[in-house]
Amino acid sequence: MVYIPNTDADRAAMLAAVGMESVADLFHDVPEAQRFPALHLPPALSELEVLRELEALADENDDLHHLACFLGAGAYNHFVPSVVDFLLHRSEFFTAYTPYQAEISQGTLQAHFEYQSMICALTGMDVSNVSHYDGATAAAEAVLMALQVGRGKRNKVVLSPTLHPQYREVIHTYTQGMRLDALGEDAPLGDLAALAALVDKETACLIVQNPDFLGRLYAPGEMQALADKVHATGALFVVAADPISLGLFQPPGAYGADVVVGEGQPMGNAVSFGGPYLGFFAMKMGDVRKSAGRIVGQTVDLDGERGFVLTLSTREQHIRREKASSNICSNEALNALAAAIYMAAMGKHGLRTVAELSYHKAHFAVDLIGQIPGYQVVSQGPFFKEFVVRCPQPVTTINQFLLDEYGIVGGYDLGQDYPTLKDHVLLCVTEMNGRAEIELLAEALEEIANMEVTGTSESAGHLNDRRLDDEETAHD
Numbered sequence: 327m328v329y330i331p332n333t334d335a336d337r338a339a340m341l342a343a344v345g346m347e348s349v350a351d352l353f354h355d356v357p358e359a360q361r362f363p364a365l366h367l368p369p370a371l372s373e374l375e376v377l378r379e380l381e382a383l384a385d386e387n388d389d390l391h392h393l394a395c396f397l398g399a400g401a402y403n404h405f406v407p408s409v410v411d412f413l414l415h416r417s418e419f420f421t422a423y424t425p426y427q428a429e430i431s432q433g434t435l436q437a438h439f440e441y442q443s444m445i446c447a448l449t450g451m452d453v454s455n456v457s458h459y460d461g462a463t464a465a466a467e468a469v470l471m472a473l474q475v476g477r478g479k480r481n482k483v484v485l486s487p488t489l490h491p492q493y494r495e496v497i498h499t500y501t502q503g504m505r506l507d508a509l510g511e512d513a514p515l516g517d518l519a520a521l522a523a524l525v526d527k528e529t530a531c532l533i534v535q536n537p538d539f540l541g542r543l544y545a546p547g548e549m550q551a552l553a554d555k556v557h558a559t560g561a562l563f564v565v566a567a568d569p570i571s572l573g574l575f576q577p578p579g580a581y582g583a584d585v586v587v588g589e590g591q592p593m594g595n596a597v598s599f600g601g602p603y604l605g606f607f608a609m610k611m612g613d614v615r616k617s618a619g620r621i622v623g624q625t626v627d628l629d630g631e632r633g634f635v636l637t638l639s640t641r642e643q644h645i646r647r648e649k650a651s652s653n654i655c656s657n658e659a660l661n662a663l664a665a666a667i668y669m670a671a672m673g674k675h676g677l678r679t680v681a682e683l684s685y686h687k688a689h690f691a692v693d694l695i696g697q698i699p700g701y702q703v704v705s706q707g708p709f710f711k712e713f714v715v716r717c718p719q720p721v722t723t724i725n726q727f728l729l730d731e732y733g734i735v736g737g738y739d740l741g742q743d744y745p746t747l748k749d750h751v752l753l754c755v756t757e758m759n760g761r762a763e764i765e766l767l768a769e770a771l772e773e774i775a776n777m778e779v780t781g782t783s784e785s786a787g788h789l790n791d792r793r794l795d796d797e798e799t800a801h802d
Contacts, residue, residue, distance in 0.1 A: 337349070388729075390403050390597060390735070390758075392733070393729075393733050393734065393735050394732075394733065394734045394735065394759065394763040394766065394767070395597075395734075395735040395758070395759075396691075396734065396735060396736060396737050396753045396754055396755060396759065396767060397735050397736065397737055397738060397754060398711070398712050398737075398738065398752065398753075398754025398756075399490075399539070399712075399737075399738035399752055399754070400461065400490055400492065400539075400589055401589070401591055401597050401600070401603075402568075402570070402591065402592045402597070402711075402754065402756055403597055403756055403758050404570065404592045404593075404680065404756050404757065404758065405680070405757060405758060406594050406595070406596060406668070407594070407668065407671045407672070409667060409671050410594040410664050410667045410668055410671065413663075413667050414660065414663060414664050414667065418433060419433075419434070419437070419660070419663055420660070422434045422659070424659075425438075425636065428633070428634065428635045428636065432633065432634055434659070435622050435634035435635065435636070436634050437663050437666060438456045438620075438622040438634075438659065438662070438663075439622045439623070439624055439634050440666050440670070441454075441456065441457075441662050441663065441665060441666035441669075442454040442455070442456065442621065442622060444666060444669040444670070445606050445608050446608055448569060448572045448573075448577065448669070448677075449567065449572065449577050449578055449579055449583075449586040449606075449608045450576075450577030450578060450579025450580050450583075450586075451577075451578075451579045451583070451585075451586055451608035451609055451610065452579075452608075452609065452610050452611040452614075453608065453609055453610070453611055453614050453617075453621065454606065454607065454608040454609075454621075455607050455608075455617060455618070455619035455620055455621050456619060456620045456621065456622060456659060456662055457590065457604040457605060457606060457607070457619070457658050457659070457661065457662040457665075458604070458605035458606075458607055458618075458619060458658070459602075459603075459604075459605060459658060460589060460591075460601065460602075460603040460604065460605045460658075461490070461493065461566065461587060461588050461589030461590070461591075461603070461605045461606075462490070462492050462493045462495075462496035462497075462589075462605070463496060463500075463605050464587035464588065464589075464605030464606065464607045465489070465490075465493040465496065465497060465533060465564070465566055465587050465605075466493075466496045466497045466499070466500040466501075467500075467587075467605075467607060467617075467618045467619070468531065468533065468562075468564045468585045468587050468607070469483050469497050469500065469501060469530070469531060469533070469564075470500065470501075470618065471562075471585065471609075471613065471616050471617050471618065472530040472531035472561070472562045472564070472585075473504075473506075473530050474616040475530070475562060475613055475616050476530045476560075476561075480527075480528050480529060480530040480561070481505060481506055481507060481528060481530070482506070482507045482508075482509060482526070482528045482529045482530060483497070483501075483506060483507075483508055483509070483529065483530050483531055483532070483533070484508075484509050484510040484521055484524045484525055484529060484531070484532040484533070485497065485508055485509070485510050485511050485532075485533050486510055486511075486513070486521055486532075486533060486534040486535060486538065487510065487511050487512065487513055487514075487515055488515055488516060488534075488535060488538035488539045488540050488542070489533055489534065489535045489538070489539065489566060490535060490539045490566065491539065491743040493533075493535075493566065494508075494511065497533075509524045510524050510532075515540065515744070515746075516538070516540070516542055516706060516707075518534070518544065518548055518549075518551075518552050521534065521552070522552055522555040522556070525555060525556050525559050525561055526559055527559055527560065529556075529559055529561040530561060530562065531556075531561050531562040531563070531564050531584075531585075532552075532556050532561060532562075532563060532564065533564040533565075533566065534549075534552070534564075534565060534566070535565070535566040535567070536549060536565055536566075536567060536578070537568055537571055537709065537710040537711075537712065539752075540706060540712070540714050540740070540752065541706065541709040541710065541711070541712030541713045541714060541752065542706040542707055542708070542709055543571075543575070543707070543708040543709050543710050545708070546576045546580065546581045547581075549565070549578070549581040549582070549583075550581040550582050553581060553582025553583065554582065557582065562584040562585060562613075563582055563583055563584050563585075564583065564584065564585040564586075564587065565578035565583040565585070565586050565587075566586075566587050566588050567586055567587075567588045568588060568589075568592065568710065568711075569588055569589075569590060569592055569593050569606065569665075570592045570593070570677070570680055570681050570684065570711075571681060571710050571711075572677075572681075573674065573677030573678045573679075573680060573681040574678055574681035574682060574685065574710075575681075575710075579608075584609065584610055584613065585607070585608070585609045585610075585613075586606075586607075586608045586609075587605060587606065587607050587608075588605070588606055589603060589604075589605060589606075590603065590604040590605065590606045590661065590662065590665045591603040591604070591661075593664070593665040593668040593669060594664040594665050594667055594668025594669075595661050595664050595665065602658055602660075602661055603658065603661060604658040604661035604662050604665060605658075606662075606665075607619065614638065615638070617638075620636055620638065620639045621636070621637050621638040621639075622634055622635070622636060622637060623635055623636075623637030623638075679757075680756075680757050681710075683756075683757035684710070684711040684755060684756045684757055685710055685711060687711075687755045687756070687757070687759055687761075687764065688709070688710070688711045688712070688713060688754075688755040690755075690761070690764060691713075691753065691755045691759075691764045691767070691768070692713055694764065694765065694767075694768040695715055695753075695767075695768055695771060698768060698771055698772045698775060699772075699775060700717075700718035700775035701715055701716065701717060701718065701771060701775065702715065702716040703715055704716055704750065711754055711755055711756060712752055712753065712754045712755075713752070713753055714740065714747070714750050714751070714752055714753075715737075715750065715751050715753060716749060716750050717749050717750065717751055718749075718774075718775050719749070719774065719775075720749060721736070721737070721739035721740075721741065721749060721750070721751045722739060724736060724751070724771070724774055725737070725739070725751075727770070727774055728767075728770055728774075731770070732766060732767075732770045734763075734766070734767055734770060736751065736753075737751040737752050737753040737754065738751065738752040738754075739751060740752050
């Protein structure tokens with residue numbers, strides 16, 4: 327390590343405290359013959375040679391810097407400005423942990439406060455905590471919060487079938503053994519009226535996703551009508567949202583949401599094969615004391631200077647267990663910091679541009695794919711950046727062909743979660759997909775429809791050619 331805090335005097339004091347004379351004495355239980363075994367290492371290499379060897383090993387991996395990606399379903403390949411990693415890796419942030427002592431944690435607390443402020447602006451809500459583990463746990467914590475708001479007298483939750491399947495699984499895991507009835511998952515896909523009909527005086531909350539897991543975007547009027555029906559029964563209306571979409575479309579707070587949750591990964595965090603991510607969680611002020619996690623507040627010190635403190639911390643390790651609102655509510659502070667840097671760097675205009683590019687490129691892709699014989703873009707009304715396509719062959723077969731022959735990461739096989747959507751794929755397009763990549767995807771899909779996927783096709787090298795074309799026509 328570059329930083330070793332113990333001085334010689336420190337080490338001598340610690341050794342004296344345990345009755346040892348040297349560090350070697352700490353290892354007296356290890357047989358002497360085993361303390362320094364021969365490692366049989368290969369001949370030494372220079373730094374240059376080691377770097378070349380590591381680079382060669384790394385080049386054997388597939389990654390999204392070299393492949394075109396049309397996979398979304400909860401984790402999205404968006405551009406991460408270089409300033410995010412530059413600031414994130416500063417030692418004062420990178421090594422920071424929970425800011426228990428506010429007087430020496432002002433920088434970390436201020437970063438948390440700024441994150442909360444921007445999440446509130448993005449979602450249209452009053453209060454935000456400093457994040458949860460991921461979007462799924464944020465949704466589960468919203469259910470627990472709704473149960474507490476209902477004072478334990480409501481034992482039903484309504485989950486939209488187009489809420490992310492993994493969010494629903496985590497909710498079931500959180501609430502198993504609570505004698506809670508989870509309804510709605512068998513309702514017709516995209517039917518808000520059917521969900522509203524399930525809400526009654528025993529319902530703690532209804533959770534919908536907008537845009538939903540299948541990509542459908544619901545109009546503010548539809549969502550407001552649903553919120554009014556939920557509120558008429560005294561239940562909470564919870565909305566899971568894609569944060570990038572909120573740069574372009576009306577925030578959930580504007581159409582009656584009581585709680586807004588979601589996955590914060592698209593904001594400055596890499597796809598990273600599943601994490602670590604962060605779940606954002608925002609709510610109305612009236613329910614804040616029933617929420618889980620940490621909330622940072624702004625105040626003044628004895629001299630009247632601005633300062634930051636942990637205003638609310640409801641983890642059971644901080645307060646009496648019976649008073650805690652959750653026992654699993656640690657936050658992902660470093661990932662939340664990345665999201666804060668991303669939002670600050672992009673600003674509202676930059677975030678809107680990302681959303682607009684994703685929207686228009688996705689619709690361009692739909693226009694192309696919809697013309698290919700054998701494929702059908704499933705009509706679900708308005709959509710943002712994801713859409714469903716019925717395929718002429720199994721999705722796994724198509725995806726393997728796309729990867730092997732074209733260097734393309736295909737979409738999500740919806741048959742895994744929705745038996746009625748067998749051979750349907752969920753495709754995602756973001757600002758990272760150039761025009762040439764989208765055209766190459768359409769070309770590859772057309773080829774698959776016209777052949778038995780056992781032969782060969784053009785090599786993945788054509789993808790690099792298309793990317794060069796994209797660089798020359800970056801304005802498209």
